[in-house]
Amino acid sequence: xSAEQPGKLIVITGPSGVGKGTLIxxxxxxxxxxxxxxSATTRLPRPGETDGxxxxxxxxxxxxxxIANQELLEWAEYAGDYYGTPKAQVFQQxxxxxxxxxxxxxxxxxxxxxxxxxxxxxxxxxxxxxxLEQRIRTRGANxxxxxxxxxxxxxxxxxxxDEFEFKxxxxxxxxxxxxxxxxxxxx
Ligand code: 5GP
Numbered sequence: 001x002s003a004e005q006p007g008k009l010i011v012i013t014g015p016s017g018v019g020k021g022t023l024i025x026x027x028x029x030x031x032x033x034x035x036x037x038x039s040a041t042t043r044l045p046r047p048g049e050t051d052g053x054x055x056x057x058x059x060x061x062x063x064x065x066x067i068a069n070q071e072l073l074e075w076a077e078y079a080g081d082y083y084g085t086p087k088a089q090v091f092q093q094x095x096x097x098x099x100x101x102x103x104x105x106x107x108x109x110x111x112x113x114x115x116x117x118x119x120x121x122x123x124x125x126x127x128x129x130x131x132l133e134q135r136i137r138t139r140g141a142n143x144x145x146x147x148x149x150x151x152x153x154x155x156x157x158x159x160x161x162d163e164f165e166f167k168x169x170x171x172x173x174x175x176x177x178x179x180x181x182x183x184x185x186x187x
Pocket of ligand 1: 016
């Protein structure tokens with residue numbers, strides 16, 4: 001059965017540690033009609049992460065095969081690993097009328113803007129760089145080198161945040177969710 005109106009594609013970008021995951025989790029709980037695309041990555045699972053849930057964890061060879069077979073809508077290298085959006089699931093959901101969230105970094109968001117000019121693109125900002133560093137550190141599982149790398153990437157991403165149609169500062173969780181809802185469900 002095809003829906004009368006295809007769903008919206010919603011891109012959520014923001015530096016590592018900004019709290020995108022928590023915002024999206026709450027948004028999905030409150031709006032079960034929204035779908036989150038599960039990305040593929042070559043990075044190793046963090047403690048508690050499960051293959052097929054947070055990510056599809058692939059080795060480099062399998063990821064490169066997925067690129068070669070054009071199975072990815074977009075992909076990027078981030079902090080030494082590959083990350084990409086499997087194409088099939090996104091198209092399936094959009095065609096069935098469901099809106100799909102993509103939680104992706106800057107290069108991926110730029111690629112999606114070219115393929116889907118109508119995508120809603122939202123950038124989540126931290127209240128400050130100091131707060132961001134604190135969040136990256138408390139999440140653990142990142143080495144000093146990886147923390148420094150993620151913070152350097154964060155500064156570059158934040159510098160590009162003006163490219164985004166919408167920007168939300170994640171200072172107060174409920175306020176940030178309310179802003180997301182206004183943007184996503186506006187007429
Ligand atoms: P993390 O390793 O912290 O889970 O993710 C690192 C970065 O990769 C985050 O900024 C996240 O949004 C981004 N990311 C996750 N999945 C994808 C994807 O499919 N494509 C792109 N381009 N970035 C992704």
